[in-house]
Amino acid sequence: MNSKAGDAIAADQLAVSIQPGEDTELTTVVTGAGARIAPLAEADALIWTGSNPADFPAVLPERISWVQLPLAGIENWISRGVIDARRVWTSAAGAYADTVAEHALMLLLAGVRALPGCVRAQSWQSAAPLSKIGTLRGATVTVLGAGGIGRAMIPMLDAVGARVLAVNRRGLPVPGATRTVPVEDLDQVWPVTDHVVVAAPATPATRHLIGAAELTALKPTSWLVNVARGDLVDTDALVVALRAGTLAGAALDVTAPEPLPDGHPLWQEPRAVITPHIANPTTMLRRALAERVAENVSRRAAGRELLGRVDLSSGY
Amino acid sequence: MNSKAGDAIAADQLAVSIQPGEDTELTTVVTGAGARIAPLAEADALIWTGSNPADFPAVLPERISWVQLPLAGIENWISRGVIDARRVWTSAAGAYADTVAEHALMLLLAGVRALPGCVRAQSWQSAAPLSKIGTLRGATVTVLGAGGIGRAMIPMLDAVGARVLAVNRRGLPVPGATRTVPVEDLDQVWPVTDHVVVAAPATPATRHLIGAAELTALKPTSWLVNVARGDLVDTDALVVALRAGTLAGAALDVTAPEPLPDGHPLWQEPRAVITPHIANPTTMLRRALAERVAENVSRRAAGRELLGRVDLSSGY
Numbered sequence: 001m002n003s004k005a006g007d008a009i010a011a012d013q014l015a016v017s018i019q020p021g022e023d024t025e026l027t028t029v030v031t032g033a034g035a036r037i038a039p040l041a042e043a044d045a046l047i048w049t050g051s052n053p054a055d056f057p058a059v060l061p062e063r064i065s066w067v068q069l070p071l072a073g074i075e076n077w078i079s080r081g082v083i084d085a086r087r088v089w090t091s092a093a094g095a096y097a098d099t100v101a102e103h104a105l106m107l108l109l110a111g112v113r114a115l116p117g118c119v120r121a122q123s124w125q126s127a128a129p130l131s132k133i134g135t136l137r138g139a140t141v142t143v144l145g146a147g148g149i150g151r152a153m154i155p156m157l158d159a160v161g162a163r164v165l166a167v168n169r170r171g172l173p174v175p176g177a178t179r180t181v182p183v184e185d186l187d188q189v190w191p192v193t194d195h196v197v198v199a200a201p202a203t204p205a206t207r208h209l210i211g212a213a214e215l216t217a218l219k220p221t222s223w224l225v226n227v228a229r230g231d232l233v234d235t236d237a238l239v240v241a242l243r244a245g246t247l248a249g250a251a252l253d254v255t256a257p258e259p260l261p262d263g264h265p266l267w268q269e270p271r272a273v274i275t276p277h278i279a280n281p282t283t284m285l286r287r288a289l290a291e292r293v294a295e296n297v298s299r300r301a302a303g304r305e306l307l308g309r310v311d312l313s314s315g316y
Numbered sequence: 317m318n319s320k321a322g323d324a325i326a327a328d329q330l331a332v333s334i335q336p337g338e339d340t341e342l343t344t345v346v347t348g349a350g351a352r353i354a355p356l357a358e359a360d361a362l363i364w365t366g367s368n369p370a371d372f373p374a375v376l377p378e379r380i381s382w383v384q385l386p387l388a389g390i391e392n393w394i395s396r397g398v399i400d401a402r403r404v405w406t407s408a409a410g411a412y413a414d415t416v417a418e419h420a421l422m423l424l425l426a427g428v429r430a431l432p433g434c435v436r437a438q439s440w441q442s443a444a445p446l447s448k449i450g451t452l453r454g455a456t457v458t459v460l461g462a463g464g465i466g467r468a469m470i471p472m473l474d475a476v477g478a479r480v481l482a483v484n485r486r487g488l489p490v491p492g493a494t495r496t497v498p499v500e501d502l503d504q505v506w507p508v509t510d511h512v513v514v515a516a517p518a519t520p521a522t523r524h525l526i527g528a529a530e531l532t533a534l535k536p537t538s539w540l541v542n543v544a545r546g547d548l549v550d551t552d553a554l555v556v557a558l559r560a561g562t563l564a565g566a567a568l569d570v571t572a573p574e575p576l577p578d579g580h581p582l583w584q585e586p587r588a589v590i591t592p593h594i595a596n597p598t599t600m601l602r603r604a605l606a607e608r609v610a611e612n613v614s615r616r617a618a619g620r621e622l623l624g625r626v627d628l629s630s631g632y
Binding site for chain 1: 418440451471574
């Protein structure tokens with residue numbers, strides 16, 4: 001073996017398998033990060049590019065000590081038992097944060113500034129009752145989940161003059177947020193919340209985090225944005241709340257069920273805006289995944305902490 | 317007269333008339349800034365709250381040395397000869413910059429991320445071809461006009477990862493812009509422009525600044541946003557360009573003609589988004605005007621330069 005000094009030795013020795021099938025872009029990225037490509041049986045690490053947990057090998061070679069998955073949300077991989085405690089697993093959590101945050105900002109701004117009604121209108125007068133137009137300037141936006149997406153949103157919301165109230169599991173202060181509240185005190189945030197962005201991971205604990213009580217607690221001028229997972233919002237309760245006008249509207253990139261079936265009441269609801277899970281479009285996903293793989297291969301070779309490491313006890 | 321020392325003397329002496337009619341909010345603002353309210357015939361300054369230049373008095377008392385108008389765009393007041401060279405005139409230019417900039421950002425984001433098609437869709441599959449989704453991250457946004465609105469947009473665009481190319485009359489560098497180009501070199505910006513925001517004042521020189529040639533020079537993925545005045549864009553050329561797909565779409569808060577008449581081709585054009593001149597809604601206008609009046613009364617009383625001073629030679 002052709003040994004070199006320092007980090008380069010480790011990178012030289014890291015054998016990475018990319019599965020399933022060939023992937024020239026990721027191959028370039030892995031070798032560019034100093035590792036070498038190896039067959040699965042001889043690899044130390046596996047970069048898995050498939051999105052369906054059912055396609056993942058039932059048994060991995062013992063030698064594989066790290067698996068990189070291509071998705072940010074891996075709750076189905078955990079519930080199916082794919083992710084074990086025998087090795088290190090990393091998701092792409094946070095890798096797509098910028099583009100999802102941009103989409104969330106877009107949905108929130110469009111709702112607050114009454115764009116949906118304007119898009120549907122066919123005349124100047126009917127386009128938008130002026131009274132519906134709001135602003136994010138001076139508004140308090142509660143961001144549920146202060147992972148990559150939530151953190152990426154903070155400077156964006158700051159730039160348009162909004163304050164961020166962050167909600168996370170333990171209430172550890174999020175840099176840039178005006179205030180951080182632990183999720184167990186969620187009921188305390190509603191009196192000071194103007195709008196809500198759901199950006200938390202889907203776990204058994206976060207299912208229906210936004211239900212009938214939370215929707216009722218919102219203001220008639222509030223917009224709800226969900227760019228996380230449909231299950232975090234109780235869809236039936238949302239339909240009721242939108243009809244009753246207890247909130248101004250909901251802009252959803254994710255739904256439950258998903259895809260939202262034809263004829264679902266949300267398709268006809270004027271207060272609802274739906275984008276079909278496109279916050280992280282394929283074109284941007286490839287580029288962001290490549291960057292994450294390059295970073296994590298370098299980190300693994302250097303023995304440093306990996307980004308997006310899955311914590312089975314918290315479920316993401 | 318109850319004279320005091322320093323600035324307070326001047327403020328004490330500044331007699332301000334608010335016309336037409338009573339305005340308790342502005343009265344509070346003017347007296348709060350240390351001036352006193354006076355009838356028109358005895359006033360040094362006039363705060364005019366009407367939006368129609370036809371309603372403005374044909375002759376003002378000679379004593380009036382300063383007139384504050386409530387609008388940001390005063391091209392009709394100039395063309396009708398209301399604004400004379402006998403006294404100082406100030407518009408509300410820049411006072412509404414934050415809210416208009418927020419609206420422009422919203423329109424641009426919504427276009428780039430394919431929201432209009434999603435809003436019109438009634439099913440998941442039809443909602444948005446994924447290939448149409450773009451991002452502002454890494455994009456170059458050309459902002460025509462680097463006054464209040466353009467400057468207010470720079471930190472917003474920066475926060476979503478876009479670069480700003482500013483275009484103004486003389487090419488004087490705009491802080492925060494990657495590059496500033498004088499309007500006479502406008503044809504040089506198109507090869508490096510991803511999207512365009514029109515935020516320049518309406519003057520004879522800026523009429524149809526965006527015409528057939530400029531629209532053809534844009535990319536098939538480009539969005540055009542206009543939050544300034546409809547006349548800056550050649551509407552007929554825009555309709556042709558949108559049909560031909562030489563640009564991705566146009567999001568317009570202002571149109572020519574305005575209001576856009578029923579049955580106009582833009583109402584049926586899927587690449588067009590129209591909001592009916594609501595970037596600066598009445599609710600926010602009142603608050604912003606009050607702030608501007610307070611600031612300018614204080615400045616006038618202290619003999620300092622006023623904000624939004626009209627320059628008849630440049631036409632705004």
